Amino acid sequence: MNRLAAALTTACLLAASGCALQEPGHRSAEASPTPAMSAPATSVSPTASLPVSTPSQTPTAAASPSAPAKDTRTGRELDQPYQVDSVIVVSKAHPVSARYGPPKPTSPYGLDLAANQALKKMTAAAKKDGVKIVVRSGYRSYATQKQVYNNALRNYPSVASAKRYNAPPGASEHQTGLGVDLWDGVTWSLPMANTATGKWLHKHCHEYGFVLRYPKGKEKLTGYAYEPWHFRYVGTAVAAKFGKGNTLTLEEVLGLA
């Protein structure tokens, strides 16, 4: 435990923007940056060839389309993220290249503009409830992620445990500017879930368009172990689909699971 903690601390020190490593180590790799709203080159075009039968139907807003388009990106196509219904998905299964990144990081943590605004609102609301939200890590470039990942491989007790919590470069949601690690500034790692901040976030984050991206028991679907601190901005409309307690994953909600 001491050895592990020391290793993780070292790993964290090496991460420019702070990583989430600790006991279970953190994967600093997930999410995606660009405004979740932009239409990607590879995204589905739901309305394209649909024979319109009803005048007032809104194809994209209704229930999720049957099956999302397969991720067939290769080469330079990886400069843009995979998207389902305009929601960016960056993960081990849907990586991006080193050339992909948020157009213009705006906040001190390089977060996407909409995500940053939502975070501000959420932080203010929590403060009213006497709860403190501190950003531990926001945007991370491909290069930074590579450093974090290689460092984790060297310092974790095993390669397997390093990979459970750390994304390889290109597979981190932090490269999108839509993923953010939050805590109270004191208690990190899994115990963060039991702090007032952790409890408040898990209960209210969806109201501000954030979801808990790596819920407990969903490692097979997300590719990452439970991370009570990692939140992903998806907007309130998508976040509302995650249900109470936020036990669903983005993979399930988008039909990728």
Ligand SMILES: [Zn+2]
């Ligand atoms: Zn994270």
